[in-house]
Amino acid sequence: MNFDENPHRRYNPLTESWVLVSPHRAKRPWQGQVEKLANDERPAHDPDCYLCAGNTRANGEVNPNYEQVYVFDNDFAALLKDTPDEKYEDGELFLAKTERGVGRVICFSPAHNLTVPEMSEEGIRAVVDAWVDEYNTLGSKDFINYVQIFENKGFVMGCSNPHPHGQIWAQSGIPDEPLKKQNAQAKYWAKHNRSLLADYLEKELEKKDRLLFENEHFVALVPFWAVWPFEAMLIPKRKMARISEMTSEERDALANAYKRLTVKYDNLFETSFPYSAGIHQAPTDGLPHDEWHWHFVFYPPLLRSATVKKFMVGYEMLANPQRDISAEKSASILRDLPEVHYKN
């Protein structure tokens, strides 16, 4: 089967869903604008930024003069810890349950003008350490069963503050996406007594056509079932259910892979590349979760330039995701990009 010729559907065994691939469409004439964005020059400290060190936030709290990462409760969190435990049910068709949770914000660096690809590996390692601490602390609370760590980067991703930061939403329920992945991994584990992603990784390391790079502990690749044009995944070589199982060397290796992938992204269109990225891992419900092999996914919306993005609308909202460029083609483009940031 020629992945770059014929329209086809691909199966995602982690979420048990499909993506429609229309590779022949990559050839169609382009009607949108293709432009570079002016480089957005920001000061290292912005007195109006509520994430910068020493500044006062909307609720009157003053940020400390932090030097690496700084983590605090989101002032406008979507989840609250004091929510009473209630249920609304009317037959099978009306079901709602209150949800307890915590929203946290992680400033990745005091430098307002940096982003992950421009940070040092040591600086990123401090972010990784903060994630592990938060996962442990939040996960140990009895009303928290799932901890979602993520980063929204760029205005086009609804991120209104360019200061390098991420979020954590921790809650009682297990959200749909990780639950799907858990169920698929559990089925695979029950059947083979092996990790789905370890087996997948083994095959990808043989096939090579979707690999981006690897270091001692992580592989970066465009998954076979990628939905976004330049979607990518960082997979630990060792099966671990949760990020707290990483050794110190593995944490360093994660910081290295996070930086290398995002440098490639920035180099693709010579722009600060927007994305939503996040970690899927075992719930904190007290169960062992041997089926889980945690991983870090990147969903970037850009398609052809700094300003032309892929819209997941219409058919995608109503049917299933669709892409034009094949995962193999995207991987080969990203693989060939330099690992030195274009600004250097």
Place this chain on the structure above:
Amino acid sequence: MNFDENPHRRYNPLTESWVLVSPHRAKRPWQGQVEKLANDERPAHDPDCYLCAGNTRANGEVNPNYEQVYVFDNDFAALLKDTPDEKYEDGELFLAKTERGVGRVICFSPAHNLTVPEMSEEGIRAVVDAWVDEYNTLGSKDFINYVQIFENKGFVMGCSNPHPHGQIWAQSGIPDEPLKKQNAQAKYWAKHNRSLLADYLEKELEKKDRLLFENEHFVALVPFWAVWPFEAMLIPKRKMARISEMTSEERDALANAYKRLTVKYDNLFETSFPYSAGIHQAPTDGLPHDEWHWHFVFYPPLLRSATVKKFMVGYEMLANPQRDISAEKSASILRDLPEVHYKN
């Protein structure tokens, strides 16, 4: 349970998925711009528009001087009918199948400067008739098992041409979203020998707090499990598996409801309201599909103004959809809006 106070999760029995609702967040200060857009004045005929009557398209074909609707094969369709039947499989983790299909474009009107809410009910009725014809013709082909009818409206929805039009993607496989709805409806049908949506509608007509309006044959409402801020649904009162079962009166009533809903949408922020909308109905695989109760869903992205939209990013991509304003509040806002277009 107070839907407008406490964070909660709601269950969607049609897709068996959840949405996180954070109604307390609707109170947070707004940092984005809130602005009106200048009214986009367009000519009734644009010589550069490839959808206008009499104009030449990219492939050299000339559009006829159509007077109501005009339907043609998409010049850059994501699906092709001559795709060979092939499969790629390697263990359980790599699965792809070629997909045959057809992409169609429907011009809703020759008038370049109209949109559905500004069209006459007779004009919209012609669109409904065209949908039924296409569903029947495409559905009768042996390699077409599902017909997705949809409309992407507005630049913010990736629609690059403002000429009023919709699309149809018809294909061999059944895409994920309608398949989920089919499975849920089939389970409900097997258990109760009743339509899930008919039972749902009955309860909503009693409860009233999510209703927008009704006519003799359709109800417009914000579903209990709505994801987008002003998401809405048109549900036929009579259980029909597919749009081709509509009587002539029902087709008129659908045109009436489509117009009334989109007029309310335009009036909300006094702007041409963007959305993706589409019809979920029975596959054309030759089976009776008694479980199906077809319906028309509207997914509009705007949140607070003509320019402030809800971003489904980060948490939404990685966990599950999240909304701030409750479905009941959105319904009450939409219900109270006039049914006369603000431009009149």
